[in-house]
Amino acid sequence: MPVTHQPTAWDDPATRRAWVKLLFCAVLGQLFWPAAWTGLLAGYVSMSVTWTLWLFFVPMAYTFYRTFLQVAYWQGAFRARGLLRRYPWQMFDAPESGIGDVPEARSGYAWLKFPEPDAPNRQVTMVMHSHVRSIWWGGRLGKRAKAARKEQVREIWFAGDPRFAAVIAVPGPRHLYVIRRRPIDHRGPAGDGHSAGSSALEPALPADARVPDPDSTGP
Known part of the structure; x- marks a missing residue:
């Protein structure tokens, strides 16, 4: 679809x-x-x-x-x-994904990579930190997942900003999941937040994403 x-x-x-x-x-x-x-x-x-x-x-x-x-x-x-209510759906075909084995994700945590809006050649890693509704995804994103299961998440629908937060789903849409980017120290704004202007920060606020002060960002 x-x-x-x-x-x-x-x-x-x-x-x-x-x-x-x-x-x-x-x-x-x-x-x-x-x-x-x-x-x-x-x-x-x-x-x-x-x-x-x-x-x-x-x-x-x-x-x-x-x-x-x-x-x-x-x-x-x-x-x-x-x-x-703030972002359109985007479609990504077979985005890079896995479970653990990247600096941003602890062992056992599923993750996906999406292009940064202001620098499409740069990939941003988003980790499924919450296990709420993540079991279905985790069983399909790992390298050990069977081919039939991996095919179910080949096409990803994405509504959000990978620097902050997004809703991901499979075509339909089905299996909605809120995925939020966390700072490495879990206290400050997300790692790439300061690369975004104020127009990019405002839509991310409804997801309670950690975003930098708009006054501290560039135009």
């Missing part, structure tokens, strides 16, 4: 439908995981046998973890909407 040529990704009806699905999954998880934890706790209490704790401990711990993780799913959905 060819990438759409709307002014912004949000102008594409298929993109809005994909985002509604993303939000629906966040809502569903917000209902399911607390209910699952409460049900497991009630089951354990009703049995009143100490050794049964070992039957319930792992699923209770996981559902408890997922209950608190849901905040990240909500945040990811609304960050995605902010970016989709």
